[in-house]
Amino acid sequence: xxxxxxxxxxxxxxxxxxxxxxxxxxxxxxxxxxxxxxxxxxxxxxxxxxxxxxxxxxxxxxxxxxxxxxxxxxxxxxxxxxxxxxxxxxxxxxxxxxxxxxxxxxxxxxxxxxxxxxxxxxxxxxxxxxxxxxxxxxxxxxxxxxxxxxxxxxxxxxxxxxxxxxxxxxxxxxxxxxxxxxxxxxxxxxxxxxxxxxxxxxxxxxxxxxxxxxxxxxxxxxxxxxxxxxxxxxxxxxxxxxxxxxxxxxxxxxxxxxxxxxxxxxxxxxxxxxxxxxxxxxxxxxxxxxxxxxxxxxxxxxxxxxxxxxxxxxxxxxxxxxxxxxxxxxxxxxxxxxxxxxxxxxxxxxxxxxxxxxxxxxxxxxxxx
Amino acid sequence: xxxxxxxxxxxxxxxxxxxxxxxxxxxxxxxxxxxxxxxxxxxxxxxxxxxxxxxxxxxxxxxxxxxxxxxxxxxxxxxxxxxxxxxxxxxxxxxxxxxxxxxxxxxxxxxxxxxxxxxxxxxxxxxxxxxxxxxxxxxxxxxxxxxxxxxxxxxxxxxxxxxxxxxxxxxxxxxxxxxxxxxxxxxxxxxxxxxxxxxxxxxxxxxxxxxxxxxxxxxxxxxxxxxxxxxxxxxxxxxxxxxxxxxxxxxxxxxxxxxxxxxxxxxxxxxxxxxxxxxxxxxxxxxxxxxxxxxxxxxxxxxxxxxxxxxxxxxxxxxxxxxxx
Ligand SMILES: Cc1ncc(C[n+]2csc(CCOP(=O)(O)OP(=O)(O)O)c2C)c(N)n1
Numbered sequence: 001x002x003x004x005x006x007x008x009x010x011x012x013x014x015x016x017x018x019x020x021x022x023x024x025x026x027x028x029x030x031x032x033x034x035x036x037x038x039x040x041x042x043x044x045x046x047x048x049x050x051x052x053x054x055x056x057x058x059x060x061x062x063x064x065x066x067x068x069x070x071x072x073x074x075x076x077x078x079x080x081x082x083x084x085x086x087x088x089x090x091x092x093x094x095x096x097x098x099x100x101x102x103x104x105x106x107x108x109x110x111x112x113x114x115x116x117x118x119x120x121x122x123x124x125x126x127x128x129x130x131x132x133x134x135x136x137x138x139x140x141x142x143x144x145x146x147x148x149x150x151x152x153x154x155x156x157x158x159x160x161x162x163x164x165x166x167x168x169x170x171x172x173x174x175x176x177x178x179x180x181x182x183x184x185x186x187x188x189x190x191x192x193x194x195x196x197x198x199x200x201x202x203x204x205x206x207x208x209x210x211x212x213x214x215x216x217x218x219x220x221x222x223x224x225x226x227x228x229x230x231x232x233x234x235x236x237x238x239x240x241x242x243x244x245x246x247x248x249x250x251x252x253x254x255x256x257x258x259x260x261x262x263x264x265x266x267x268x269x270x271x272x273x274x275x276x277x278x279x280x281x282x283x284x285x286x287x288x289x290x291x292x293x294x295x296x297x298x299x300x301x302x303x304x305x306x307x308x309x310x311x312x313x314x315x316x317x318x319x320x321x322x323x324x325x326x327x328x329x330x331x332x333x334x335x336x337x338x339x340x341x342x343x344x345x346x347x348x349x350x351x352x353x354x355x356x357x358x359x360x361x362x363x364x365x366x367x368x369x
Numbered sequence: 370x371x372x373x374x375x376x377x378x379x380x381x382x383x384x385x386x387x388x389x390x391x392x393x394x395x396x397x398x399x400x401x402x403x404x405x406x407x408x409x410x411x412x413x414x415x416x417x418x419x420x421x422x423x424x425x426x427x428x429x430x431x432x433x434x435x436x437x438x439x440x441x442x443x444x445x446x447x448x449x450x451x452x453x454x455x456x457x458x459x460x461x462x463x464x465x466x467x468x469x470x471x472x473x474x475x476x477x478x479x480x481x482x483x484x485x486x487x488x489x490x491x492x493x494x495x496x497x498x499x500x501x502x503x504x505x506x507x508x509x510x511x512x513x514x515x516x517x518x519x520x521x522x523x524x525x526x527x528x529x530x531x532x533x534x535x536x537x538x539x540x541x542x543x544x545x546x547x548x549x550x551x552x553x554x555x556x557x558x559x560x561x562x563x564x565x566x567x568x569x570x571x572x573x574x575x576x577x578x579x580x581x582x583x584x585x586x587x588x589x590x591x592x593x594x595x596x597x598x599x600x601x602x603x604x605x606x607x608x609x610x611x612x613x614x615x616x617x618x619x620x621x622x623x624x625x626x627x628x629x630x631x632x633x634x635x636x637x638x639x640x641x642x643x644x645x646x647x648x649x650x651x652x653x654x655x656x657x658x659x660x661x662x663x664x665x666x667x668x669x670x671x672x673x674x675x676x677x678x679x680x681x682x683x684x685x686x687x688x689x690x691x692x693x694x
Contacts, residue, residue, distance in 0.1 A: 074493065074495075074671060075494075075495040103495070124671065124672060125493065125495070125496075125670040125671025125672045125674070126670055126671075126672045127670045127672075143454075143495060143496050143497040143498070144454075144455060144457075144458070144497060145427060146458070175398075175426075175427035176427065178426035178427040178428045178431070179427060179428050179430075179458070180428060180430050180431075180458075181458075206398070206399075206427050207398070207399045207403065207406065208399045208401075208402055208403035208424075209398065209399060209401075209403075209424045209426075209427070213424055213426065214426045214427065215426060275494075276406070277406075281402065281403055281404075282402050282403055338672075339670060339672035339673040340673060340676070341664060341666070341669065341673050341676050341677050343673070344664075344666040344667070344669055344670070344673070344677070345664060345665075345666055348665065348666045348667070355634070355635065355665050356665060359634075359664040359665060362664075363664060363676070366676065367676065
């Protein structure tokens with residue numbers, strides 16, 4: 001047919017769908033406030049506290065790396081570069097909100113209430129690292145990528161049923177958004193209008209695989225659209241923007257409006273983990289340098305210094321204090337009892353079935369000498 | 370011939386199969402540019418191109434479906450699951466779909482897929498990476514489960530697996546990756562699937578095992594020899610289906626059995642070996658069948674891994690119990 005017309009213009013649809021999501025920024029890389037009208041409602045003390053947490057996290061990252069090299073720490077996933085994304089998002093939440101961290105989200109977990117010594121024990125592979133007091137509203141860092149998203153949704157649905165005033169917040173990386181569990185978490189939470197904040201920390205790489213290879217979607221935020229939930233991109237190197245967006249998301253979701261998806265644009269300066277990853281195999285120094293110039297600590301330091309709220313002296317003192325605290329936490333972790341197989345047997349079931357009883361006897365004998 | 374570690378033997382097998390058959394495809398998380406987190410696919414993308422060796426998005430379920438789809442398109446997929454502890458994410462593809470496709474379509478389709486995955490304890494991974502879930506898969510009809518214990522077998526079994534027209538789960542014990550080298554021929558060869566190997570011959574007791582426990586069993590055997598106990602070590606190599614013939618022949622010769630598995634005691638491969646022996650060779654037995662295994666807890670936190678994992682001493686003690694019965 002000569003004058004047949006295509007029913008659908010797929011090319012146009014594709015470009016429509018690829019429309020960029022807005023990226024929120026408040027504090028630029030130079031430490032200048034670009035959107036004063038969006039400034040979070042934080043007191044001077046709170047602004048300083050947020051900076052202190054980011055400095056704490058940076059020092060922890062350096063010390064953890066050194067301790068790992070000395071064999072005094074086990075598994076460790078570096079966090080430097082992601083301080084705004086991690087600590088500023090956490091800063092907007094309360095202790096009664098429920099945190100589902102991934103393996104890289106130990107800083108949030110400690111700020112949420114996990115003693116640092118326990119975080120170290122977890123890293124070393126000691127069960128005491130995962131014995132959480134009831135008051136700690138969190139699960140241990142998730143290893144199975146995606147699993148935290150569906151479980152967070154479950155807690156959120158439970159909170160809603162109990163008419164809780166709180167919310168759940170959960171983290172994954174850019175790679176994590178490819179998992180089926182990611183979509184299922186978003187979709188269920190949307191369908192149940194559950195109070196959950198889904199955070200995607202897009203640091204550009206899933207181990208070696210660049211973000212562009214994960215999906216044809218132009219943003220990860222747009223994955224919220226299909227689930228019918230609001231989503232936004234934020235400058236993940238800007239602590240003020242991350243805080244403000246998270247704070248508003250919390251207000252929105254705890255008001256009964258359903259979940260929110262937040263994509264933070266960030267970068268990890270270090271290797272994926274300290275278990276043999278070599279970033280020079282898949283990243284260039286040029287890319288590293290671009291992101292180093294966007295450093296969250298640099299911009300917050302400039303901002304606070306201009307306001308007369310921060311000085312080098314203050315920072316140096318803080319760094320010494322953090323190092324002392326880390327040393328104390330390591331000593332505390334060193335004092336943990338020797339890990340035994342009977343410790344595992346005792347907690348595999350609530351009550352001991354026949355096989356476990358037998359094995360407790362066997363391993364008690366083995367481990368007593 | 371060259372001395373190779375097990376991981377080098379695996380890379381070598383993949384390289385040869387990629388060269389031998391243009392339908393062989395390798396994919397998974399980080400297998401391309403990065404050469405895999407253990408470097409099992411090191412250099413293969415550069416050599417064979419991105420069409421043949423490529424990274425996927427991060428989703429094991431997707432990797433499973435991709436494998437099945439590519440098999441339907443006539444390819445011979447060799448997907449990698451980065452750690453076997455993550456297998457549950459793709460359980461339906463492995464257990465529910467690829468294993469039963471030949472059966473459910475009355476032999477009109479086949480799934481020549483080799484799923485590779487590192488597994489096993491002793492290397493201090495974080496939680497949920499090392500679990501010995503192999504027993505679970507052995508309950509599934511229609512898929513072979515292969516666990517090499519040394520570089521030579523690793524190469525030959527992997528080539529045989531890739532050439533097989535049925536799905537194979539090929540499990541690579543992380544502790545064995547780089548712990549020793551042995552002579553591995555440069556050229557292509559196969560080690561038959563479904564055949565156990567007699568690693569050490571003996572007349573007093575049969576130690577039946579697989580994977581990293583083969584080394585422990587051999588170590589135990591050396592000590593036992595000093596006390597004049599001649600133990601025979603059987604390496605199952607393919608744990609599903611079992612080579613019952615080799616097992617029974619050994620038991621008929623020795624009359625005593627110690628089955629060793631790194632996995633937890635409950636169910637699992639050892640239980641299946643024990644049932645086969647009790648059904649087929651019970652009258653040859655001079656002592657009850659004994660088992661050495663891990664206890665029935667989830668895979669241990671790293672700090673107690675060494676006590677949790679069975680070792681040569683446990684095997685030695687169990688053998689003596691059986692001998693002195
Ligand atoms: C289900 C599952 N598959 C694979 C892995 C192995 N793995 C650990 S981290 C990682 C990359 C994750 O990347 P991303 O989600 O972007 O987070 P990032 O590590 O960059 O913070 C992979 C593939 C895992 N832990 N869980």
